[in-house]
Amino acid sequence: MSDDCLFCKLIRGEIPSKMVFEDDRVCAFHDINPIAPTHILVIPKKHITTIACVRPEDADLMGHLILKANQIAAEQGLKENGFRYVVNTGEDGGQSVFHMHLHILGGRKLNWPPG
Ligand code: AMP
Ligand code: ZN
Numbered sequence: 291m292s293d294d295c296l297f298c299k300l301i302r303g304e305i306p307s308k309m310v311f312e313d314d315r316v317c318a319f320h321d322i323n324p325i326a327p328t329h330i331l332v333i334p335k336k337h338i339t340t341i342a343c344v345r346p347e348d349a350d351l352m353g354h355l356i357l358k359a360n361q362i363a364a365e366q367g368l369k370e371n372g373f374r375y376v377v378n379t380g381e382d383g384g385q386s387v388f389h390m391h392l393h394i395l396g397g398r399k400l401n402w403p404p405g
Contacts, residue, residue, distance in 0.1 A: 292337045297389035316355050318362050327397025328366050332359045338390045341377045368396035
Protein backbone atom coordinates (compact mmCIF):
# COMPACT_ATOMS: atom_id res chain seq x y z
CA MET A 291 0.00 0.00 0.00
CA SER A 292 1.18 3.48 -0.83
CA ASP A 293 -0.22 6.48 1.07
CA ASP A 294 -0.37 8.88 -1.86
CA CYS A 295 -1.27 6.41 -4.66
CA LEU A 296 -4.66 7.08 -6.28
CA PHE A 297 -5.49 3.40 -6.77
CA CYS A 298 -4.33 2.43 -3.26
CA LYS A 299 -6.75 5.10 -1.98
CA LEU A 300 -9.48 3.65 -4.19
CA ILE A 301 -8.79 0.14 -2.79
CA ARG A 302 -9.08 1.53 0.75
CA GLY A 303 -12.42 3.17 -0.15
CA GLU A 304 -11.02 6.68 0.38
CA ILE A 305 -12.15 7.72 -3.10
CA PRO A 306 -15.34 6.45 -4.76
CA SER A 307 -15.36 3.85 -7.51
CA LYS A 308 -17.76 1.67 -9.45
CA MET A 309 -16.44 -1.75 -8.46
CA VAL A 310 -17.31 -4.73 -10.64
CA PHE A 311 -15.19 -7.32 -8.82
CA GLU A 312 -13.13 -7.61 -5.65
CA ASP A 313 -11.39 -10.38 -3.76
CA ASP A 314 -8.44 -10.51 -1.37
CA ARG A 315 -5.82 -9.97 -4.10
CA VAL A 316 -7.33 -7.99 -6.99
CA CYS A 317 -10.15 -5.63 -7.79
CA ALA A 318 -11.79 -4.26 -10.93
CA PHE A 319 -13.72 -1.04 -11.47
CA HIS A 320 -15.07 1.10 -14.27
CA ASP A 321 -12.64 3.65 -15.69
CA ILE A 322 -13.72 7.20 -14.74
CA ASN A 323 -13.08 8.40 -18.31
CA PRO A 324 -14.13 5.49 -20.56
CA ILE A 325 -12.77 5.37 -24.12
CA ALA A 326 -14.93 2.41 -25.14
CA PRO A 327 -18.45 1.22 -24.25
CA THR A 328 -16.82 -1.19 -21.78
CA HIS A 329 -13.70 0.16 -20.07
CA ILE A 330 -12.72 -1.59 -16.85
CA LEU A 331 -9.44 -1.48 -14.94
CA VAL A 332 -8.17 -4.61 -13.17
CA ILE A 333 -5.50 -4.02 -10.53
CA PRO A 334 -3.57 -5.97 -7.91
CA LYS A 335 -4.29 -4.81 -4.36
CA LYS A 336 -0.54 -4.95 -3.80
CA HIS A 337 1.06 -1.67 -4.86
CA ILE A 338 3.15 -2.53 -7.93
CA THR A 339 4.24 0.59 -9.80
CA THR A 340 4.41 -0.77 -13.35
CA ILE A 341 4.08 -4.20 -14.95
CA ALA A 342 7.81 -3.96 -15.69
CA CYS A 343 8.41 -4.02 -11.90
CA VAL A 344 6.67 -7.38 -11.39
CA ARG A 345 8.92 -9.73 -9.39
CA PRO A 346 9.14 -13.53 -9.38
CA GLU A 347 7.11 -13.67 -6.16
CA ASP A 348 4.26 -11.84 -7.95
CA ALA A 349 3.89 -14.56 -10.62
CA ASP A 350 0.90 -16.21 -8.95
CA LEU A 351 -0.77 -12.82 -8.37
CA MET A 352 -0.34 -11.92 -12.05
CA GLY A 353 -1.83 -15.23 -13.14
CA HIS A 354 -4.77 -14.65 -10.80
CA LEU A 355 -5.24 -11.13 -12.18
CA ILE A 356 -5.41 -12.42 -15.78
CA LEU A 357 -7.84 -15.22 -14.87
CA LYS A 358 -10.12 -12.70 -13.12
CA ALA A 359 -9.85 -10.29 -16.06
CA ASN A 360 -10.91 -13.10 -18.41
CA GLN A 361 -13.87 -13.86 -16.13
CA ILE A 362 -14.89 -10.18 -16.04
CA ALA A 363 -14.57 -9.84 -19.84
CA ALA A 364 -16.82 -12.88 -20.26
CA GLU A 365 -19.36 -11.53 -17.74
CA GLN A 366 -19.38 -8.21 -19.61
CA GLY A 367 -20.32 -10.09 -22.81
CA LEU A 368 -17.06 -9.30 -24.60
CA LYS A 369 -15.96 -12.83 -25.47
CA GLU A 370 -17.92 -13.28 -28.68
CA ASN A 371 -16.76 -10.16 -30.52
CA GLY A 372 -13.43 -9.80 -28.77
CA PHE A 373 -11.85 -7.04 -26.76
CA ARG A 374 -8.43 -5.65 -25.91
CA TYR A 375 -6.16 -5.73 -22.89
CA VAL A 376 -3.82 -2.74 -22.53
CA VAL A 377 -1.11 -2.18 -19.93
CA ASN A 378 0.43 1.24 -20.44
CA THR A 379 3.92 1.15 -18.97
CA GLY A 380 6.02 4.16 -18.03
CA GLU A 381 5.94 7.64 -19.47
CA ASP A 382 6.43 6.73 -23.14
CA GLY A 383 3.87 3.95 -22.71
CA GLY A 384 1.26 6.51 -21.71
CA GLN A 385 0.95 5.45 -18.07
CA SER A 386 -0.63 8.15 -15.92
CA VAL A 387 -1.39 6.24 -12.70
CA PHE A 388 1.66 4.49 -11.30
CA HIS A 389 -0.11 1.51 -9.76
CA MET A 390 -0.14 -1.11 -12.47
CA HIS A 391 -3.49 -1.78 -14.10
CA LEU A 392 -4.89 -3.86 -16.93
CA HIS A 393 -7.38 -1.99 -19.11
CA ILE A 394 -10.24 -4.10 -20.49
CA LEU A 395 -11.55 -2.30 -23.58
CA GLY A 396 -14.50 -3.58 -25.56
CA GLY A 397 -17.89 -2.98 -27.08
CA ARG A 398 -16.63 -1.35 -30.27
CA LYS A 399 -14.12 -2.03 -33.02
CA LEU A 400 -10.68 -0.93 -31.78
CA ASN A 401 -8.06 0.49 -34.10
CA TRP A 402 -4.55 -0.86 -34.57
CA PRO A 403 -1.82 0.29 -34.30
CA PRO A 404 -2.37 2.66 -31.36
CA GLY A 405 -1.13 6.22 -31.81
P1 AMP B 1 -3.08 4.88 -17.65
O1 AMP B 1 -3.03 6.10 -18.50
O2 AMP B 1 -2.86 3.60 -18.41
O3 AMP B 1 -2.18 5.02 -16.43
O4 AMP B 1 -4.56 4.76 -17.16
C1 AMP B 1 -5.05 5.37 -16.01
C2 AMP B 1 -6.54 5.29 -16.12
O5 AMP B 1 -7.08 5.54 -14.85
C3 AMP B 1 -7.14 6.30 -17.10
O6 AMP B 1 -7.87 5.61 -18.10
C4 AMP B 1 -8.05 7.14 -16.20
O7 AMP B 1 -9.24 7.54 -16.83
C5 AMP B 1 -8.30 6.20 -15.03
N1 AMP B 1 -8.64 6.83 -13.77
C6 AMP B 1 -8.03 7.90 -13.19
N2 AMP B 1 -8.61 8.17 -12.01
C7 AMP B 1 -9.60 7.27 -11.83
C8 AMP B 1 -10.56 7.04 -10.82
N3 AMP B 1 -10.63 7.80 -9.70
N4 AMP B 1 -11.44 6.01 -10.97
C9 AMP B 1 -11.40 5.25 -12.07
N5 AMP B 1 -10.51 5.41 -13.07
C10 AMP B 1 -9.63 6.41 -12.96
ZN1 ZN C 1 -0.98 1.94 -5.28
